[in-house]
Amino acid sequence: MIRSQRWKGAAFTVPFQLGFVFLYLIPIGYAVYESLFVEHQSGLGLGGSTQRFSGLDNYQQGLTDSAFMNSVLRVVLFACVQIPVMLLISLLLALFLDALSSKAAGRFRIFLLVPYMIPGVVAAIVWINLYSPDVGPLTPLGKVFGLSWNFFAPSMVWPSIGNLLTWHGIGYNMVIIYAALQGVPRDLFEAARLDGASEFRVATSIKIPYVRGALVLTGMLSIIQMLQIFNEPALFRNVTPQTVNDSFTPIMIIYNQAFNAGNYHYAAALSVLLALILGLASFLFYRLTAKEAD
Amino acid sequence: MTLIEERRNAHQVRRLNKPDPAARSRGGQRFLLVGLVLASAYSLFPVWWLIVAATKNRTSLYQSNGLWFSGMHLWANVRQVFTYENGIFLRWTANSFLYAGVGSLGGTLIALATGYGLARFEFPGRSAVFACVVGSFLIPIALLTLPLYLMFSKIGLVDTPWAMLIPCLINPFSVYLAKVYTEATVPFELLEAARLDGAGELRIFFSIVLRMMTTGGATVFLLAFVNTWNAFFLPLTVLRGEENWTLNIGLYNWSGKRLESGVDLTSLVLTGALLSIVPMAVMMVAMRRYWRTGVTLGALK
Numbered sequence: 401m402i403r404s405q406r407w408k409g410a411a412f413t414v415p416f417q418l419g420f421v422f423l424y425l426i427p428i429g430y431a432v433y434e435s436l437f438v439e440h441q442s443g444l445g446l447g448g449s450t451q452r453f454s455g456l457d458n459y460q461q462g463l464t465d466s467a468f469m470n471s472v473l474r475v476v477l478f479a480c481v482q483i484p485v486m487l488l489i490s491l492l493l494a495l496f497l498d499a500l501s502s503k504a505a506g507r508f509r510i511f512l513l514v515p516y517m518i519p520g521v522v523a524a525i526v527w528i529n530l531y532s533p534d535v536g537p538l539t540p541l542g543k544v545f546g547l548s549w550n551f552f553a554p555s556m557v558w559p560s561i562g563n564l565l566t567w568h569g570i571g572y573n574m575v576i577i578y579a580a581l582q583g584v585p586r587d588l589f590e591a592a593r594l595d596g597a598s599e600f601r602v603a604t605s606i607k608i609p610y611v612r613g614a615l616v617l618t619g620m621l622s623i624i625q626m627l628q629i630f631n632e633p634a635l636f637r638n639v640t641p642q643t644v645n646d647s648f649t650p651i652m653i654i655y656n657q658a659f660n661a662g663n664y665h666y667a668a669a670l671s672v673l674l675a676l677i678l679g680l681a682s683f684l685f686y687r688l689t690a691k692e693a694d
Numbered sequence: 695m696t697l698i699e700e701r702r703n704a705h706q707v708r709r710l711n712k713p714d715p716a717a718r719s720r721g722g723q724r725f726l727l728v729g730l731v732l733a734s735a736y737s738l739f740p741v742w743w744l745i746v747a748a749t750k751n752r753t754s755l756y757q758s759n760g761l762w763f764s765g766m767h768l769w770a771n772v773r774q775v776f777t778y779e780n781g782i783f784l785r786w787t788a789n790s791f792l793y794a795g796v797g798s799l800g801g802t803l804i805a806l807a808t809g810y811g812l813a814r815f816e817f818p819g820r821s822a823v824f825a826c827v828v829g830s831f832l833i834p835i836a837l838l839t840l841p842l843y844l845m846f847s848k849i850g851l852v853d854t855p856w857a858m859l860i861p862c863l864i865n866p867f868s869v870y871l872a873k874v875y876t877e878a879t880v881p882f883e884l885l886e887a888a889r890l891d892g893a894g895e896l897r898i899f900f901s902i903v904l905r906m907m908t909t910g911g912a913t914v915f916l917l918a919f920v921n922t923w924n925a926f927f928l929p930l931t932v933l934r935g936e937e938n939w940t941l942n943i944g945l946y947n948w949s950g951k952r953l954e955s956g957v958d959l960t961s962l963v964l965t966g967a968l969l970s971i972v973p974m975a976v977m978m979v980a981m982r983r984y985w986r987t988g989v990t991l992g993a994l995k
Binding site for chain 1: 723726729730733734736737738740741744747755756759761783788804805807808810811812814815816817818819820826830831832833834835837838840841842843844845861862863866871874889896899923924926927931941945946949950952953960963964967970971973974975978992
């Protein structure tokens with residue numbers, strides 16, 4: 401390529417590069433910088449406050465902050481249950497759709513994608529009202545079967561949120577897995593069947609290994625989202641603040657530290673820590689799934 | 695990949711796209727259908743319940759069977775939603791459209807230019823730019839939003855539409871999609887031919903590339919629009935006064951009123967929630983051709 405043309409090519413990316421610097425790199429740098437300071441109240445608090453450099457103190461505090469570490473642990477444990485369940489259902493539905501005629505599959509696919517069209521906040525509002533003992537149909541339904549479930553009880557909040565996330569997520573994940581399935585050469589199935597493989601065997605030995613990449617990708621995206629979960633617990637907090645307290649998830653703690661406690665420096669340190677945890681979790685997941693392939 | 699190869703691949707995919715007549719046995723088919731019907735019912739019944747709930751007045755919302763109609767009060771509810779507190783809901787709707795529409799339009803243009811630059815030019819730093827795009831997928835939203843809030847408040851942008859619009863202009867996922875689409879639809883040969891004819895690079899981009907990228911561009915725009923429409927953490931952080939809120943923040947606030955001040959707005963929240971889905975649903979159905987390719991292409995590459 402001619403030299404001048406190269407630079408013209410680079411010029412097309414300049415608006416993005418500038419924006420990236422101002423909206424990504426500088427804010428991250430700023431957050432890291434702020435996280436190295438603490439607010440120092442002078443005297444009786446009358447002279448305002450001054451910033452004092454404190455090195456990694458905020459990070460040390462974050463790593464020993466039981467509320468923060470508990471919230472991380474809570475979300476990680478939840479992810480370990482909800483994400484496999486959601487992906488398993490999505491995979492099953494994708495396999496089911498793949499076995500139907502394309503006309504029937506198209507119809508079901510639209511139904512299954514309806515939840516994906518609904519904004520997350522609205523989805524949470526709808527399910528919270530379905531769970532509600534006042535207006536929701538699930539409480540009377542439980543009574544029919546002799547169950548008196550309370551979806552907002554401490555032991556039920558995570559399953560309730562998990563069901564909401566699963567409902568919201570299966571359609572999207574199913575579409576990605578289904579698209580990957582469509583790319584599997586059909587001759588492979590025929591060959592396997594001629595060799596006497598059962599349909600179950602075809603699914604487990606050919607189809608599922610073929611869509612591994614899609615499963616890893618959807619798993620990775622789900623983990624990244626889950627560690628940052630905020631909307632759903634925030635809306636649950638509107639109806640059941642005793643169970644869903646303000647340090648329920650890492651992002652809720654960060655939000656509260658920044659905007660309610662006014663401790664911006666500490667919030668910045670926690671958000672850097674969360675980024676590191678996110679990177680670590682993605683890395684571990686990547687390694688784990690890469691190893692399985694060998 | 696050359697054009698011919700690509701065309702051959704596309705042909706192959708089309709041929710492979712036939713359904714797999716697995717489970718040809720009747721019992722197997724029935725099992726599949728039952729599974730899919732149950733899954734569809736699970737997916738649809740909350741939406742059905744929401745539609746039914748939006749047609750009820752407060753008394754029947756609390757007292758009648760949630761899954762069936764009881765009186766028709768939809769229009770009364772809709773009127774109440776739009777007139778509550780001097781029609782603030784209408785303001786939120788307009789804001790949501792403004793942020794999602796204008797922000798995504800600008801973001802899509804920038805993303806298409808960047809994707810084109812990355813896909814069709816060699817220049818120093820190209821891989822660094824692409825690394826930034828992919829790496830940013832891992833950055834937690836709080837890590838960006840909190841410092842942005844501080845920066846915006848220093849220059850007086852907090853609580854103005856700009857605080858929502860400016861961050862929407864830079865969307866790494868859009869750039870990633872735009873790059874993938876350019877690779878798939880804009881052939882090198884065509885660009886060379888245009889250059890030999892003496893067309894300038896800008897002219898090539900605006901009158902040839904953008905035109906070839908209408909499908910890809912529409913997908914990028916649609917996904918960015920949905921993303922902004924659904925945003926929660928950013929507007930919650932940077933928009934303080936309710937006249938600048940989005941539908942999401944407004945509904946969140948209404949649903950918290952009961953706890954805060956004992957005012958039960960459940961009926962209003964549910965009707966408002968249904969109304970806030972409508973533009974999204976219309977848009978997704980009208981443009982389903984685009985977002986289906988967007989969702990899958992982004993995932994498979």
